Amino acid sequence: MKVEGKRRIWKDYQKEIADDRYFYVRSCVRQNFFPASEKMFFRILKEELGKDIFENAAHTTCSGIGYHSDVVPFETTMTMVARQFALMTESGYQNFTTSCITSFGLYTEILETWHHFPEVEARVRENLKKATGREFDKPSNLSHASDVIYKFRKEIGEKARYRLVNKQTGQPLRCVEHIGCHYSRMFPGKGVGGAEYPYVLAGMIEEWGGEVIDYPERRHCCGFGFRQYLIQANRGYSLSCSKKKFDSMAPYKPDLILTNCPGCPMFLDRWQYTLSEMEGTTYGENGQGIPVLTYEELAGLVLGYDPWDLGLQVHQVPAEPLLDKMGIPYDSNRKFLNRDGQSMGRPKAPSFLKFY
Amino acid sequence: MGNRWVAPKRLLFSNSIKMDPQVIIIGAGIAGLTAAGALAEKGHHVLILEKEAQPGGHVAQWDRLFPSRRPGSEVLDHIRKIMDGRVEIKPGIRINGIIAHDQDFTVLTEEGTSYTGQALLIASGFRLFQAERKEEYGYGIYDNVITSAEVETVFKQGKKLLTSKGTLPQRVALIHCVGSRDEKVGNLYCSKVCCVTGVKQAIEIKEQLPQCEVFSFYMDMRMYDRHFEELYFEAQKQWGVQFIRGRLSECSEAPDQSLIIKTEDTLTGRPLRMIVDLVILLVGFVPEPETGKLVEMLGLSTGEDGFILPSDEHYNDNLTTVPGVFLAGAVKGPATISNTIADARAAALQIDSWLKTKP
């Protein structure tokens, strides 16, 4: 493989990412599955990088989840998004950054729509004014939170206390990077590195000492999407998509999977459990599974935050093997204690997947 | 008219020993060389300006030509025999200006020289599509993805077609329509010669490596010219080449550097996945970028496909809208070698007629 070939393509897809004063909007579901991720984003940006990042308590979902499930019409979605922009304007910010990749895709799509169809934008402004009395300016920069971490990957790398290197063998960790579909597939120019060989996560991995793995089903969707899994009987389809990816990456023996969408790590993490219960199949060595991390979790690990403060205990696939490889210390006794030191209870062990 | 050539009036008073050429040809590929020979046979004084160090254009780099698989060198030698000794070729020339006077043209070069002629023939040809632009095919990234041009080079050097590890391939996939008929790279046109090149190379690979499975992935089989359809039949009948209708959508690398390709097997309506040792991309024609400068200098026009537009596609195919400026060969769009030779001879005839009408 000639990596220079990929670098040439990455150079073609560069995007403007704002460097400070971010207006942040949260994801609907991420805090359930990865409770500490968004909090870590704030902490890294404010404390490590000294940036101004702000969220308005009145902000809501972008309704992307409803739009993509065909339950919210586009005009409603656009108006909800317009309200988000209005909150940004009222708070005195111009750089919009989203936690969720579907949100990012949706905001990009809506801004493109308004660019090509100004009459639609005018109608949405009117709708918003009538419904809430608010007015908005369009953001001057729209980025995803992973773009921001990508932008500051060197600074994070410099402060890093741990590298993506296997402490015992000295080899770089083998990392699979998985981009959310909505990041660059619709608008390749709006994603760092484009759609074919996206670089936003690969750049982080490389900067922090890891090795990026290319495997045949790299481009395949994890199956999250929306409407296909809302009904339980349909979930086999989503499960099969993730399984295809696991089967394809397994021969390359990855040490971790890095993602930037809220849904992808949820699926890639949880489906390993589901598959192990349904079929007895596990991936990774000795039934450990392949740990799945969000970019905030990985940045946090690299910076030396406590793994339990990062929320790694709620991952279905245990992160302990990865922590051991990186040489990150952790206190197993504190794993299921809350912040006040009280026990949260212990989950039942899965049948086949290792449990620590 | 029985004159060998008519000396331009200006020359009679010129101090320079050199005679101005009557015709300046830009491009010493098969079109330029053929036209030069035809014009020289008619007694004209021709000068060819060529940007590369060697004349011969693309044909000089190809091994065997379709449909008969005869050596390209035979054709090139034949053309050159006609013009040798009668035509001057200046290689390594970069043109940076053309001035159209009332009766002639002056061509200015980056080297600081200038040449004046009464007629200008643009035979600057084409370039091959840069396969890196099809990102999903992995050319320039995966070691075993190569182009048809690279296969020609291997055969021309008398070498065996090998994988990146130096082993004999067990299975090869030829991909049609790379860079052509593709909105994503901005080339909607068909490059005409790639289908038959694919069939020819499939046979050549089977000839060299009988144990190798050869698969060709096509959208349509464009076997329009004489003996093309028979060549396609020969590939299937005699050589066992397998043709699967479906366009390559993505290429991935397996741990051993073999390639996993995804196409649709449209004839069965199912997606198809296959592991191959080599992927050969049949790259199409794109306009030669240097021609764009000539277009600007002379005020010519190009079609939406980027190739130069002649003054009329049917009956003035070798003329442009500028009197005295003529066109021959692939500068007008994808063309086979037979087409190009015929076209260059036609251009020469047009130039000859035109020169004879001048005072």
Next chain:
Amino acid sequence: MKDFGFTVQLDHSIDYDAKDKRMMRYVLYHEPSLDWCIGCGSCTATCSAGQFTLFNIRMAHTLLRRGETEKLKQELKKCMFCGKCQLTCPRGVNLRNVLLRINRAIELFG
């Protein structure tokens, strides 16, 4: 094993390398003209059985060449061996022999 109310879906794509190609090789060995097919569909269009059933002779012999032979036995029962397909083939594929050989291959490997 647990049942969560859904199943893993089978891969719908043709994995060329994973298929059992013995039937394909047997038929092609005994009737190499099948390799001359260009997929024009004249055979299917004229097929007597194809007029009244979902039998698609072009699809059947193309799938055979991909190693997809599970449904072949059922499908081929519909063929009447009338020979119209062979009559119309522009490449001169000996289709009647192809069909006879497929039947034999089913007996041997199916």
